[in-house]
Amino acid sequence: MDFYSTQITNLVEQLSRLPGIGEKSAQRLAFHILNMPEEQVAGLSEAMVSAKKNVRYCKECCTYTDEELCPICRNMRRNHRLIMVVENPRDLAAYEKTGKYEGVYHVLHGAISPMAGIGPQDIRLSELMVRLQKDVDEVIVATNKNLEGDTTATYISKLVKPLGVKVSRIASGVPAGGDLEYIDEVTLYRALEGRVDM
């Protein structure tokens, strides 16, 4: 990109390192940024640096927060005896958007993956075990429905059950609005296995 001057080339290169942003998107973003009002560029730049500097794990559930406790763990109207275990903060956000969950969360920041060399000690599992020393009624495992998520779910179940705490897993099945003929066989089979009385 020697046809761009140094600073533009640098900006495009830095942007193209972000996930899901190829060279063309990086160029588009770079020129958009050059056209933004200076205060807005400063705002975006500060938001990044300040979030990176101040955001850490919630002392309770390990999600990202800029305070000691995240807004959900601070909320005393939530049911703190019901813990949903998710792989990352985006999954927490997805469940929050349903507006139907009243409990709290625990964010693992990953899933067990022997193939990728990620073991139980590499995710926030010991923090979960500490939380279970308080009164907890149920742990709902909402890790992804794939090999890593299932392995993690089984591992958690084996750890938690001996403590006398109920462990459940979110249901597998045909998604809402799903047209059966387009659904893969594993999902169809799981939906059959998990059938519920009407």
Add this chain to the structure above:
Amino acid sequence: MDFYSTQITNLVEQLSRLPGIGEKSAQRLAFHILNMPEEQVAGLSEAMVSAKKNVRYCKECCTYTDEELCPICRNMRRNHRLIMVVENPRDLAAYEKTGKYEGVYHVLHGAISPMAGIGPQDIRLSELMVRLQKDVDEVIVATNKNLEGDTTATYISKLVKPLGVKVSRIASGVPAGGDLEYIDEVTLYRALEGRVDM
């Protein structure tokens, strides 16, 4: 997004204002940034602020540059008597990547669009006219092949021809590798109109 703490919500909101970045991508980017090494976040942030502060129009061709002249206008091995007019710096980049163009450019930063209220005075046309006071052999109009690009091309042609400078327009036709049955009628018609002797 009251389930995220303030600084994360702020970062996600700022990122989602960028073009082509929806709420989900903004979340993904935000969490990626939180996981980046601190120096890398600082690097990206500085690249944005510094590019915004230092980048301006090239004194000659009006593309973005952080010096008085862009690398292409500074390059004395390019043919400065041949000027390709493009709508924006990304189009310049696209032609540079062909590696086949030896002339210089002129970046309009837009196209004439009566519908959007963009007139000839809103794009960098007067700067082009100033350049034509020096010796120029040909102006190649490479604006987009749509209503705005064609309107701009016609306008430029009417301005430039009276100066005795040759004006040309990049060809319309079937793209390389194009399968005729999937090409729209306007393109097929233009390809026929613009047929060349073999």
